Amino acid sequence: MESCTILPFSRSLSLFSRRPNRDEACPVSSLFKRRSSRTTRIRCQKMYVPGFGEASPEKKAASHLHKFFTYIAVRIVSAQLESYNREAYDELAEFLSRHSLNDGDKFCADLMRESSRHQALALRILEVRSAYCKQDFEWDNLKRLASKMMDEANTRIMREYVLDHVETEGGK
Numbered sequence: 001m002e003s004c005t006i007l008p009f010s011r012s013l014s015l016f017s018r019r020p021n022r023d024e025a026c027p028v029s030s031l032f033k034r035r036s037s038r039t040t041r042i043r044c045q046k047m048y049v050p051g052f053g054e055a056s057p058e059k060k061a062a063s064h065l066h067k068f069f070t071y072i073a074v075r076i077v078s079a080q081l082e083s084y085n086r087e088a089y090d091e092l093a094e095f096l097s098r099h100s101l102n103d104g105d106k107f108c109a110d111l112m113r114e115s116s117r118h119q120a121l122a123l124r125i126l127e128v129r130s131a132y133c134k135q136d137f138e139w140d141n142l143k144r145l146a147s148k149m150m151d152e153a154n155t156r157i158m159r160e161y162v163l164d165h166v167e168t169e170g171g172k
Contacts, residue, residue: 065133066104067101067102067103067104069104069129069132069133069137070101070104070105070107070108070125070129071101071104072129072132073125073126073128073129073132074092074096074101074107074125076128076132077092077121077124077125077128078092078093078096081121088117088121091117091118091121092121095111095114095118095121099111104129108122108125108126109122111125
């Protein structure tokens with residue numbers, strides 16, 4: 001397992017610090033100083049992502065997926081109702097026209113409070129989104145596709161940069 005050391009900001013290395021002059025005298029004792037007690041040792045296996053104080057990037061992604069699963073569940077229930085219960089389908093479509101799906105939990109809570117018929121629709125949506133998340137969503141495929149899309153995008157961007165740079169240099 002790898003480890004890393006996080007130094008206080010004032011003692012960390014700078015990309016713009018001057019190079020040490022080999023001719024300057026350097027006391028040998030300074031080479032063997034103990035590290036400050038402020039130095040913190042932690043075990044690092046993953047990148048530190050600044051700016052996510054309230055939640056990790058994974059938690060933010062999970063929140064977006066939670067909203068997406070509600071959207072998927074509404075689409076599934078709507079398609080099911082369209083084929084066998086046109087009246088319920090129309091009620092759900094009308095409710096969708098008045099309420100946003102941006103917050104899936106609020107959407108379901110509002111749907112549940114609308115009427116007893118709407119309550120049954122809300123319960124069905126809650127059931128479908130849970131089942132889809134736990135049983136049907138292909139998590140391994142998500143990871144594979146996300147990695148593949150990232151690699152392809154990075155390659156495309158780098159290729160475009162090189163081609164633009166070569167064309168610019170060739171024209172001079």
